[in-house]
Amino acid sequence: MKFTKPFSTPDPIPEKGIENANALMESGHLFRYNPLDIDENHRPTGISQEKLYSEASLLEQEFCEYTGHKYAVALNSCGSAMFLAMKAAGVEHGDGVFTNAFTFTAVPSSIVHAGGVPVYLECNADYLLDIEDFKQKIKQNPEVRYLLLSYMRGHISDVGQIKAICDDNDICLIEDCAHSLGVRWKDEDSDEASHIGHHGAAACFSAQSNKLINSGEGGILVTNDPAIAVYSILAAGSYEQLYQQHLARPKNELFEEVKRDVPNFSLRMSNLTASILRPQIPELDEKISSYNDMYTTLEELFDGIQHVETPEILPEVSRVGDSFQFNLVGMTAGEIQEFLDHSHEQGIEMQIFGHNDNARYFRNWKYSYHETPSLPQTEEIITAACDFRIPLTFNRSDLSMITEIIRDLLNHVTTSSPSTAHA
Numbered sequence: 014m015k016f017t018k019p020f021s022t023p024d025p026i027p028e029k030g031i032e033n034a035n036a037l038m039e040s041g042h043l044f045r046y047n048p049l050d051i052d053e054n055h056r057p058t059g060i061s062q063e064k065l066y067s068e069a070s071l072l073e074q075e076f077c078e079y080t081g082h083k084y085a086v087a088l089n090s091c092g093s094a095m096f097l098a099m100k101a102a103g104v105e106h107g108d109g110v111f112t113n114a115f116t117f118t119a120v121p122s123s124i125v126h127a128g129g130v131p132v133y134l135e136c137n138a139d140y141l142l143d144i145e146d147f148k149q150k151i152k153q154n155p156e157v158r159y160l161l162l163s164y165m166r167g168h169i170s171d172v173g174q175i176k177a178i179c180d181d182n183d184i185c186l187i188e189d190c191a192h193s194l195g196v197r198w199k200d201e202d203s204d205e206a207s208h209i210g211h212h213g214a215a216a217c218f219s220a221q222s223n224k225l226i227n228s229g230e231g232g233i234l235v236t237n238d239p240a241i242a243v244y245s246i247l248a249a250g251s252y253e254q255l256y257q258q259h260l261a262r263p264k265n266e267l268f269e270e271v272k273r274d275v276p277n278f279s280l281r282m283s284n285l286t287a288s289i290l291r292p293q294i295p296e297l298d299e300k301i302s303s304y305n306d307m308y309t310t311l312e313e314l315f316d317g318i319q320h321v322e323t324p325e326i327l328p329e330v331s332r333v334g335d336s337f338q339f340n341l342v343g344m345t346a347g348e349i350q351e352f353l354d355h356s357h358e359q360g361i362e363m364q365i366f367g368h369n370d371n372a373r374y375f376r377n378w379k380y381s382y383h384e385t386p387s388l389p390q391t392e393e394i395i396t397a398a399c400d401f402r403i404p405l406t407f408n409r410s411d412l413s414m415i416t417e418i419i420r421d422l423l424n425h426v427t428t429s430s431p432s433t434a435h436a
């Protein structure tokens with residue numbers, strides 16, 4: 014049995030995005046601070062042609078309307094957003110920054126970029142930050158003032174409790190929401206769920222092709238803190254009076270007060286990127302529900318498979334299941350490798366996070382430490398944690414076939430002895 018559909022298929026750009034991009038290219042106004050030629054009908058009343066807002070500014074405003082944040086800055090990547098968030102929050106050369114040991118290399122890299130030094134925290138079998146380990150590391154590293162909390166694959170740690178611990182210990186929280194756009198969090202004592210990204214000083218989202226919105230590359234920093242917004246807008250590359258072209262921005266006086274003290278890192282998003290992203294936002298919730306249908310189906314199909322455990326989500330979280338993870342239990346490293354090899358042969362594009370050339374394995378982030386950190390719990394989990402995307406091109410029978418292949422392979426590699434496994 015061989016599965017033949019690709020797992021890597023990104024979501025297509027909606028027709029409207031293609032139209033927007035074409036119109037923009039004809040106009041040549043790709044730089045976000047070039048005013049855009051929109052026809053008379055779309056021009057807000059009382060605003061002259063010169064003052065029209067660009068695609069990037071409109072995206073920032075629309076993104077804020079979606080997530081409920083006050084301010085947004087459109088950037089070239091989520092890595093840039095995390096870098097700016099840390100600079101804005103005050104990270105200086107040599108400062109320690111707590112972060113997840115289970116995340117993607119862009120996260121510790123952004124800390125290194127900001128001059129910081131990552132201090133890694135353990136995860137648990139549900140891929141969430143281990144709260145006890147966090148408390149212990151705070152005791153061991155009392156000088157560390159920042160936490161860059163990463164929600165890998167949209168798995169949301171107990172951010173309510175984490176925020177409380179941060180407040181008690183004077184630690185500034187920044188949220189890496191790269192892969193969790195559309196996830197909602199509902200505090201026990203509140204009636205309504207809100208978008209993830211409201212617990213920290215800033216939250217950072219990605220528009221890289223494998224995330225919930227797709228422009229190939231792109232990032233958005235959101236915050237409710239005017240000082241962080243001002244720094245991030247300026248440092249992204251807004252000079253002179255250009256900040257006035259931002260719709261989702263704080264008061265002008267705040268920019269004038271600090272603009273001569275903020276460097277320009279040139280991390281802006283181009284209007285072309287923004288033009289293809291904007292039409293994806295109104296479609297997000299429908300897309301999320303398609304993803305979640307597939308996720309729930311897979312969860313049901315996987316139920317009861319030997320050697321497989323699927324992660325639990327916290328009751329506060331409404332997830333976005335555009336990818337699927339599970340842990341292999343009771344298997345040797347050799348059996349896991351054999352399972353992975355056979356899966357690939359049968360067309361299952363699956364990865365193991367803790368594999369020797371995986372960018373999600375902390376042993377491959379040598380640039381970030383002198384000595385390999387001791388993270389036995391994370392190591393044990395991610396070396397047996399499988400991951401694959403669930404593209405929208407998959408249907409129910411695809412999911413059944415994937416499950417069947419995985420079930421059969423697990424059965425095969427755990428019952429045959431190594432010498433006969435390839436027979």
Ligand SMILES: *Cc1c(COP(=O)(O)O)cnc(C)c1O
Pocket residue numbers: 089090091092093116117119120163164165166189190191192218219220221230231232
């Ligand atoms: C993709 C991703 C990033 C990096 O985003 P870029 O836009 O590629 O810089 C960071 N963190 C997580 C959890 C991601 O999934």
